[in-house]
Amino acid sequence: MTESVVADYNLEIYGEPCPYPAVATLEAMASLKPGEVLEVLTDCSQSINNIPSDARNHGYEVLDISQQGVMLRYLIRR
Template sequence: MGKYNVSKSLDVRGEVCPVPDVETKRALKSMKPGEILEVWIDYPMSKERIPETVKSMGHEVLEIEEVGPSEWKIYIKVNG
């Protein structure tokens, strides 16, 4: 079990912009307030773009965790 109670996991490794961004938005829209989305990415640009998008949607980035060389997990809390 990780540090967060993850409600949904999204793996967009191997994808380049705008796919990770679009898929993250789509996943967040189907989630309820308080739930946590875990997004796996390996495209460095997404590490900057996804948090910007998430904040503009009113949600909260809890952490960006480096899990390997050029591989990250972004934890996002869905706000109402």
């Protein structure tokens, strides 16, 4: 199902420690229109603890979380 989801916007955050990836994700999500999807790519391993829960707490829908090597990928719908 999530493979057919095409992100409207991409946010790549590499080399930044937490909580910056989670903060940047929430800032980006605020600028999206309802129904739009943000793809977040980060190498911050601790983001798995922050980004999904922060997104849900702000009323956003986490569509997918995947990992390839050190890279984490999130698809989040506003």
